[in-house]
Amino acid sequence: MKIATWNINSIKARMHALTAWLESAKPDIVCLQEIKTVNEGFPHMEIEALGYNVAVHGQKSYNGVAILSKLPFDEVNMRLPGDDTDEQARYIEAVVSTDNGALRVASIYLPNGNPVGDHGDSEKYQYKLAWMRRLRERAKTLLTYEENLVLTGDYNVIPRDGDTHNPEGWRGDAAFRPETHAEWNALKFIGLYDLFDHFDGRDEQYTFWDYQAGAWQNNNGIRIDHLLCSAQAIDKARGIKIDRDVRNGVKPSDHVPVIGEFAF
């Protein structure tokens, strides 16, 4: 089974690229981020016509996440627990049944967090850190279920120097600050396995290139789209692929798909 994550930067602007990619890559489950539409604006019919069930947590103009699945959903949960005042659509979770038991997948659009403010005390950066703590609490709960669990999406976290073309240029950024790395490590320490580290781990394997200043042509990228797995899921994992060529397409997203292969 192929489980993919892709920040598509608007579902409406990216339908041509999405449908072409679904037909060529043939993923079984796709976690989308930044769909940038309310649920009513999501192209349900076109996606369902390609053989996918659709679960959407939309929002007007910004954010928005969705899960596409060839298998029917047994359960869908939206919103990350821990802050009832949080209106941003950044989390959706779904359960499907496989021959190897329940599989739970979450599509995550972790807050960017910039600008961080003079001492990392901006509202946006504190929201990011709080959101990461909430994600860790949710993940702790989910791990007690002992299921095949894949938490994937745009984490807006650059794990290491080798995950950016220009480490010094990113040092103070919300994706690269020590507090962010501490939360990232804390999330993994509860018992989640990074699929990229498990099978690849090389430097310069980017998943995002800015639209500006020839970032793609200069390979000035960062790796911020990740798949984190429970022990049960990593045991059945078979590989990971960053679908880099998608960035060469017509009107591409600034992110490319990342695909995990599993023996579910």
Next chain:
DNA sequence: ATGACGCCCCATGGGCGA
């Protein structure tokens, strides 16, 4: 130091992204 690019919207420029 800034802007560059692309997306959104009760638009025609400002907010946001990373």
